Amino acid sequence: MNWSLLLVLVLLGAATVMFAMHRPRMDVVAVLMLALLPLTGVLSVADTLAGFADPNVVLIAALFVIGEALSRTGITYRLGDRIAGFAGTSTARLIVLLMVAVAALGAVMSSTGVVAIFIPVVLSICRRMGVSPRQLMMPLSMAALISGMLSLIATAPNLVVDAELARAGHGGFGFFTITPFGLIVLVLGIGYMLFARRWLAGPGAAEGTSPPGAPGSRGFAELIADYRLDDRDRRLRIARGSPLAGARLAEAALGSGVIVLAVERRGLLGRGGRIVPAEPGLALRRGDVLLVHLAHTLPGEDETWGRVGLERLPLAGSLLDERSRETGLAELMLAPASPLLGRTVAELGLDADAGVEVIGLRRGGRAVPGPLARERVGLGDTVLVLGPWPRVRRLGARGGSFVALELPGEAEQSAPAAHRAPAALTVLALMVAAMASGVVPNVVAALAACLLLGLLGCIDMASAYRSIHWPTLLVIVGMLPFATALKQTGGIELAVRGLLGAFGSAAPPVVLAVLFAATALIGLFISNTATAVLMAPVAIGLAEQLGASPAPFAMTVALAASTAFASPVASPVNTLVLGPGGYRFADFARVGAPFTLVVLLVAVLAVPWLLPFGG
Template sequence: MSTDLLMTVACLACAIAMFLIGRPRSDAVALIMIVALSLSGIVSVNEALAGFSDPNIVLIAALFVLGDGLARTGVAQRVGDYLIARGGSNERRLVVLIMAVVGVMGSVMSSTAVVAIFIPIVIRIARQSGVSRARMLMPVSMAALTSGMLTLVATTPNLVINSALVYHGYQGFSFFGITPLGLPILAASIAWMLFARRFLNGTGGAEASTRPSLNDWVARYSLEGRAFRLEVGPDSPLVGQTLGHTGLDDDPVAHVVAIERRTRMGATVLPATADSSIAPGDVLLLDVESASFDVETFCVRYALAVRRMSGAYFTDQTHDVGMAEVIVPPDSSLVGNVARSSAALRRHGVTVVGLRRADAALVQDLQATQLKVGDTLLVVGPWIDIFSMQSVERDIVCLAMPVESDAYVPVPHKALHALAIMALVIAMMLTPRVPNVLAGLIGCLLMGAFGCVSLDSAYRAIHWRSLVLIVGMLPFSIALQRTGGIDIAADAVLRVAGNWGAHGLLGAVFLLTLVIGTVISGTATAVLMAPVVLAMAAHLHASPYPFAMTTAVAASAAYMSPISTPVNALVSTAGGYRFREFFKVGSPAALGALAITVLLVPLIWPVFPR
């Protein structure tokens, strides 16, 4: 073994060790490896940094932005509402629907983003259906990981493997090239979770987050029974009036905190400012502070109709109506004044509905209560106004945002635009004349042009840590190839499994990839395994495609460990799962993926084509 190979293997071992202990961060490890390999002289500086100009890196960044467009326009939330409507309280039906939808969505956007969006949706589904969230969240992670096996762009390892094929002079996979494998594995995963969910006990997410929920605040500030949804009739005297003219914006007994208005794209929620006008069909979200308030008399007076509410204090409108807990600092102009009359809060379209002082809630006379330093206020209004207030207001300091704020949809009226753009991107990727990276960039530009994303949100959506990790690990392929390490690794696998036949070789590749992917990220696993399996194919004079496809599937089959992927880490925290639950449920799923892969790959991509 040459000195250069020893140095390369030592660097690789150090990188894997740092990945395992989690110190430093994975992207920092990648940067360290770029520097180390460059200083060693095994690769040049230009070769070490060449990954930053790789088209697949740009494509991955573009896919993050496209996924953000789907999230910001509320496509995922509408899917969640559909699941609640169709699934009801039938646990088996809910599991099938959730896994199918997560799998399909994860095939065109980041699986991590899909899981982050679906965790609050599934928790809400579990709460409304009476099913333990621990039995519902593990299927989400399994479907999200399996979604990486449905399309070429579904997950980063697929693109890494495809890039390695192209780099070695082979034709890459098509957009739906992996789908014939992914669909049977997704179906098998759904069938397995219908049985295996009984093993999931978890803690129900009791330790999932220290952040409060809207329901927590409803109880903390004694808001039960104070909310009404009242629809404005066409003959109502309120039609054409402003809230300020009617006095409903700051009435001490009953005041409007937001206005729900129907549009062609669905309902939207408007802030309740003094200048807000009232139109026929509007739904007034009314907060009532007095127990003696007679809603029937109020409705008769203003020609209003009571509309159903399924949640306490507008918690069934959490897509649009939000809350925030704020505190009055010493230098605030609110000290000594009444919060409800504050011009600072009114201009943001939020309303104070709760006040706590000395650890006790003041449930009445908020209109007459003068504020003191340290008072904690609960404000209600459209999410967009709450975020605006939080970022610019100096008279209050935001203490906490509820977990539901993560599901905020900034531009719900752009959902059809986002879906059309995503369909166009997929169509372009299916066209040989348009490179995938150009299709992704065109989609990003269209998302921005139609207002689905902003430049700031696009930059925030890109998972830079993943990109740096990929770029930092790519030089290992060059170093191992140049020093003969890849040939040695390929020969070792062939010595062990060379006599096992085509199916045995594919099984060995799958298991090796799976073992590595259980302890380090799937992306790093794909970067390390891609040159090895291509070298194996060359040694055997076999087709590279079955080995590359097996590696891609195995890199996404990290079902067994909560630390192997952000998807499992998110669900592990939210569901309160322990390692043994991942291993007990994930191991059979991984073996099932192995069996399906070994069975189908040689049929679709013959190992030794004639």
């Protein structure tokens, strides 16, 4: 062993210890290594910083943006709602549907983002069904990890391994090369969790907690109850002969205080249906169902509807709750020095200035009954406003007369571009098709998809920049130089010789098992991306020394890098569900370790079958 290699190993060991201790942050460790590696004399500054020019780093950043577009258009949340509807009261059916949906979404967007989106959805389902979060949070994290085995772009380690194959002069993986293995693991994972959920019995820490959002934040249900709005929702159908048929929504004379949240519209030949945003220029049709919220009670309400040809339909639940993806609520107070103190609700001008409607008023801790237009607002009074989420969010940035109180928990689940969902799905399908066919490089397909999503209004620039998880990118950039340094100092060759000396005479499947076990073990202590950076060159060098195709060895590393089931700190998705599920370290070890062995068997048996050692 030469001094240069020893110096690189000391830095690598220090980085590994800091990664395992989570002190300092992973991205800080990565930047520290970028600063120290050129000082060793092993790599030049250009070689150390080459990761910033790696196409896969740009590709991963683009995929974060695409995932955010799927969230902003409400696709992910609607999927969660559908899961709850199809599952009914069956916990087993819920686990199956949840794992399939999370794995499918994770195949095209960040698994960490998917879990973050689904945690409030799962908590809501748990409260509705009376199920302990302990039985659902671990299936959620397991499915997110398995999603990394379903497509080339599903997780950063796949791209790292693919890039290492290309750098070594071998053919890389196709978009769906890893998919058969992932599907096998997913089916086994679902069956395993249906059995293992009995080990997770008991109440979760999050059971019975407040609705999703910031800790302690009130949700729509609490606000609706506090302002006594639970009897103000209506479903009104435009009947035959109604003067509203053919009129634009802005021209519809529905009366003061009638707020149209959305319109239910039948599909062709009366089949199916869809929700249409309540835009002023929307042309109403006979048979449309108006989803209406009343700012105050209407005397002689049924007669009012009858005069404009509206039929009142049955309603279950709260429309405000159902439309919380697009329509927001917020509480406002008047600032102590506001010139609006003492003015009436109508004189506040919120409808004209901010584009929101005042639907509730509380004075002295009690809701004031409507109509509210002539009620005067004093110091300490709070008003509840309703409007599209972008406008509600802007209220928090308005200075001067108003003080915006904490937004409800549903603000974290809002879908401000919900009406762009079909466009987002179309762009996603085009991107996957381009990647699968190889017509253009993957990074070009992803960047083109980002541009299209922006042009179609599925995401804005501010949201795109916020969506990129910079620590993940820095970890990749910071660890890539180690692979180059280990090659130049003979570290990779040393590792390959060690494995060959210990297992070179064993059958190739045994070598795959050892490679898988080593990768999975390292992945328990450092990020799976860093693990792939270190182990991919070893796997390829091992294959070359054995005179075998590198594909099965590289695939084994990719599969093992996503097998982080046995520790809550092995992957961010496990860490995210730790609190809501009320889990301990032992829970992950008890459930995750046996399934890691299952995935090892899949790698040893299925990988050589589909990717033969002979190439």
